[in-house]
Amino acid sequence: MMGPLDLFKSVGSRIYGGVIKWRNDRFDRGHGVTRVNTSVISVGNLSVGGTGKTPMVRWIVGQLRNAGVHSSILTRGYGAKPGEVADEVLEYRDENPDVPVFVGGDRVGVLGRELPSNPAVQCVVMDDGFQHRALHRDLDLVLISAHDSLHTAAVLPAGRLREPLTSLERADAVIVTGSRGIDPSLAALIESAHGGPPIAWCSHAWSSLTVIDQSGTHEVEIDWLHSKRVVVRLGIGSPATVRSQLRVLGATVTHERAARDHQPFSQAEATFLSEVLDADAILMTAKDWVKAREVLDLNRLQVPIVVPRLELRFLDGEAALSKLIHDTVVDPVTRNSAETTS
Numbered sequence: 001m002m003g004p005l006d007l008f009k010s011v012g013s014r015i016y017g018g019v020i021k022w023r024n025d026r027f028d029r030g031h032g033v034t035r036v037n038t039s040v041i042s043v044g045n046l047s048v049g050g051t052g053k054t055p056m057v058r059w060i061v062g063q064l065r066n067a068g069v070h071s072s073i074l075t076r077g078y079g080a081k082p083g084e085v086a087d088e089v090l091e092y093r094d095e096n097p098d099v100p101v102f103v104g105g106d107r108v109g110v111l112g113r114e115l116p117s118n119p120a121v122q123c124v125v126m127d128d129g130f131q132h133r134a135l136h137r138d139l140d141l142v143l144i145s146a147h148d149s150l151h152t153a154a155v156l157p158a159g160r161l162r163e164p165l166t167s168l169e170r171a172d173a174v175i176v177t178g179s180r181g182i183d184p185s186l187a188a189l190i191e192s193a194h195g196g197p198p199i200a201w202c203s204h205a206w207s208s209l210t211v212i213d214q215s216g217t218h219e220v221e222i223d224w225l226h227s228k229r230v231v232v233r234l235g236i237g238s239p240a241t242v243r244s245q246l247r248v249l250g251a252t253v254t255h256e257r258a259a260r261d262h263q264p265f266s267q268a269e270a271t272f273l274s275e276v277l278d279a280d281a282i283l284m285t286a287k288d289w290v291k292a293r294e295v296l297d298l299n300r301l302q303v304p305i306v307v308p309r310l311e312l313r314f315l316d317g318e319a320a321l322s323k324l325i326h327d328t329v330v331d332p333v334t335r336n337s338a339e340t341t342s
Contacts, residue, residue: 001182002191006158007175007334008157009158010158012156012157012166013154013156013158016155016156017155020162020163020164021260023133024163024170026169027133027134028170032133032134033133033135033136033172033266033287034108034135034136035136036111036115036124036135037109037134038121038122038123038124039122039123039124039134039138039143039332040074040123040124040125040126040135040138040139041060041123041124041125041126041137041139041182041325041329042125042130042132042135042137042139042140042141043056043060043126043128043129043141043143044128044132044142045130045143045145046130046144046167046312047145047148047236048156048162048237049145049260049261050145050236050237051143051144051145051148051237052145052177052204052312053127053143053313054088054091054092054127054287055204055310055312056175056312057092057125058068058312059312060325061073061125063322063326063330064123065285065319065328067326068334069122069123069330069333070121070122071099071121071122071124071125072098072099072101072102072114072121072123072124072125073100073101073102073124073127074107074124074125074127075088075092075127075128076103076127076128077103078128078262079261079264081264083170085103085234086262086289087136087291088127090290090291091286091287091290092158092285093291094290095324096252099112100118100121102124104134104250104334107129107132107135107207108134111124117138117298122163122337123128123274124311129210130142130162130163131163138328138329138332139172139173139324139325139328139329140170140171141171141172141173141174141175142173143173143175143176143177144166144174144176144177144190145176145177145240145275146176146177146178146179146180146185146186146201147240147241147278148160148185149190150186151185152166163195166195167195168190168193168194168235170327171194172324173196173198173199173200173321173324174194174199175198175199175200175201175317177202178204178241179201179202179315180200180203181201182315182316189303198317199317199321199324200314200316200317200318200321201314201315201316201317202312202314202315202317203312203313204241204297204298204312204313205310205311205313206222206245206308206309206310207222207309207310207311208220208226208309209221209222209308209309210225210306210307210309211281211304212298212304212305212306213298213304213305214299216300220247220250222308224306225249225251225306226249227250227251228251228252228280228281229252229254229278229281230254230279230280230282230283231255231256231257231273231281231303231341232245232246232253232255232256232257232278232284233256233257233269233282234283234284234285234306235259235260235261235262235265235275235288235291236287236288237263239256242283242285242308243256246266246283249300255276256275257272259270259288262287264291264296265291265295267295269292269295270292270296270297274296274297274300275297275302276301276302276303279301279303280303280315281303281304281306281308282303282304283305283306283307283308284306285307285310286308286309289305292305295331
């Protein structure tokens with residue numbers, strides 16, 4: 001028998017689903033969609049939580065750079081208070097200091113303000129853009145986590161989906177992330193909703209570790225963590241993946257400082273970490289570190305900070321995805337640039 005809370009969630013999901021359908025129908029007819037005078041690639045997802053959009057955006061920016069296309073990153077800047085800079089923005093700027101990062105919830109308004117003063121930008125890569133349909137995109141990529149139980153998934157608030165699975169039909173391509181291999185059952189489910197199989201399958205792996213202490217910063221191999229005792233602070237959407245990686249590497253988590261996704265780093269947390277003695281290191285993601293470094297006093301820490309470097313690794317479909325980006329965005333941008341200068 002369905003309890004009151006489950007009944008509320010079920011009814012809420014029907015109402016929410018109806019609103020989403022009405023909204024998507026309007027956009028499908030072209031109402032409220034604005035096209036800007038530069039190419040746009042959207043990287044988004046269907047569910048709440050982490051699917052690896054940040055490493056995918058970085059990979060796309062790298063593809064564009066290698067093709068000679070000047071790009072920018074467009075992001076909402078989620079989780080930042082007024083006057084603050086969001087963790088994802090700081091992370092993008094650290095990784096690609098030569099790539100402009102435009103920030104704001106009104107994506108169309110932000111580009112209208114930023115593009116005139118950044119005339120070199122030829123392509124905008126929009127982070128978390130699948131639901132932000134007011135901005136026309138030339139390529140719509142959707143990431144699906146291999147860990148999501150899509151067979152039983154429901155829309156908010158009963159489930160974790162922002163939109164029903166059938167919304168995949170409007171995506172240009174679907175990419176499965178966090179995968180250990182090609183899952184035929186998941187591939188068939190995606191194909192039934194999208195109209196085609198996933199274009200690519202990829203995993204996220206730690207390529208190295210950045211060790212930070214009073215003496216400075218240096219890189220070490222990931223097996224540095226073997227037999228180490230670590231305290232972790234994980235303000236990310238999928239902390240389970242970090243815990244899993246630590247187990248694989250033979251590290252022991254002695255304490256986990258609970259944090260929600262995008263949670264600001266507090267002075268109380270800094271005080272707690274400065275008193276850590278029964279561990280070999282404090283491990284946090286790059287998303288956590290860009291906030292923590294503004295609060296932590298490294299001279300007070302008894303153990304080093306360790307930040308894994310996360311990389312996207314393709315299991316299948318890298319060449320197909322790269323070709324899609326070139327055919328849809330790079331080649332038209334290159335032709336337009338040649339025509340403009342001729």
